[in-house]
Amino acid sequence: MAGAQGVPSVTMRALAAELVVTVRALYNYVEDRQEVVNLVVDLMPASWSPPPLHPETWETSVADYAGSLRELYRRWPRAMLVSLDEDTPPTSVHPNRLLNLDRFLRLLQDVGLDLPAALAAHRNGLQPKAVGSQFVAWWLLGELSNGRWTAPGCSGTMARMPTWIIKVEPVVGAGVDEVMREYFTEMGRQVLGRPVTEAELQAVLVEDPHHVLVPPDGEFLVARGDEGEFLGCAGLRLLGGASDTAELKRMFVRPAGRGMGLGRGLLLAVEQSARRLGAARIVCETNTQLTAARALYTRHGYEETEPYEGHGKADHWYVKALN
Structure with missing residues (x-):
């Protein structure tokens, strides 16, 4: 009735x-x-x-x-x-x-x-x-x-939600080297507990270059805001000798992009890219001091695993099946 x-x-x-x-x-x-x-x-x-x-x-x-x-x-x-x-x-x-x-x-x-x-x-x-x-x-x-969302009809005193778009861009694009310097500077400060020196920064850029994150075995994703500003990035590459395994690299959210769920958005975008490249699983490495990153990985189904061929001096290694 x-x-x-x-x-x-x-x-x-x-x-x-x-x-x-x-x-x-x-x-x-x-x-x-x-x-x-x-x-x-x-x-x-x-x-x-x-x-x-x-x-x-x-x-x-x-x-x-x-x-x-x-x-x-x-x-x-x-x-x-x-x-x-x-x-x-x-x-x-x-x-x-x-x-x-x-x-x-x-x-x-x-x-x-x-x-x-x-x-x-x-x-x-x-x-x-x-x-x-x-x-x-x-x-x-x-x-x-489209990686963006704004409530319809938001006007007057209602705050507009921050928006962003994630898409594949050249890893040699404008501003990338500057962001990579920010990335390593912040990672060094958190891991070492002190500012990194210029010599240390140059050494890590040579040891672990980001220019390898290019097709056909890699991609570099950039998140940009409404005005085109660089908010964050993440890259991936297929590991040599294991074409079914992709490695997450250089995931970084700049201060202006934090607090809006962009880390989750970048992680999911990278996983989609890895599937598109034919990977069946994705791996990454991080350090004990990077607690926010470790929590993000765990929350999204990543599990700790044995060390794999990577770069740097990691403390923790993670893997997630993509099927």
Whole structure:
């Protein structure tokens, strides 16, 4: 009744007629009509079983999640407007609704959105609009696939979310050498606990050059902001003698790009590039002092492994299967 005619149609008298019982008989099972409404609200999320969500294949996960949500709205076309028609207090929110929302927000965070952006994306990108129940999940897909997202209708005092685009660029491009100097300077300060000398900087650039991150056995990805500013980078190369193994190199987010999920975005972009080059797994190395990097790798499915042929003096080695 609620799905076809809307929740307001579910009166005690109409429900009794539908069940061919007296109105008085209904009160043996429910306290009042509000309890009936709460049961309807519980029933809808309880019947929703979203598919698994995986950040590695987030495009498919978002599409499948949106499709399952659309099917729920199709099944209960009028009942889904219950929040507009009825008084539904927070205590009536079904646990499934919160659980599935939490899962989806985690997916959005894993592909590069911070929590406020993820909440706004769910609200604006996946919730059917009251007018015409227009479903706009595919807009969200398009925005995320470009590595950028801005909430629609943001104006006035609402803050605009930071955006960025990740794409393959020449490793000898403008500004790359400068960023590499910043990268090694910061890594040296964190690992050594002191500023690196110019001689040390030149030595590491010679020992571990970044100019090898070029096709056909490598790529260099750059994240740029709205004005084209260099926010971060990451590279990869296929290891010699192991064409099915790619190595993550030079992942670095400049101070201006931090706090917006760019590290996650670069990591996922590199994994996609590694798959495109035919790699079945990806490896990387890091140092004990780089706790943020180690946490990022672990959070995205990387596991510690034995040392492999790399560069520098690493303390930890990680691997992740890409299949």
